[in-house]
């Protein structure tokens with residue numbers, strides 16, 4: 590999915606909610622911004638689950654995500 594967004598006078602753009610939900614970004618979360626050739630890359634600074642690799646909400650700051658913990662408990 591792609592969007593066309595206008596950059597405001599301070600250089601800001603709003604990230605679409607669907608993008609933020611997809612990588613589990615919430616208000617006040619940190620992102621890592623980098624540039625490669627002519628492309629700007631914005632990625633969440635979240636911790637990834639050590640078992641499944643899925644991004645976790647930043648405030649959780651656990652090594653394993655909730656769904657993996659639930660799976661382990663139900664084994």
Ligand SMILES: [Zn+2]
Pocket residue numbers: 638639640641642643653654655656657658
């Ligand atoms: Zn997991």
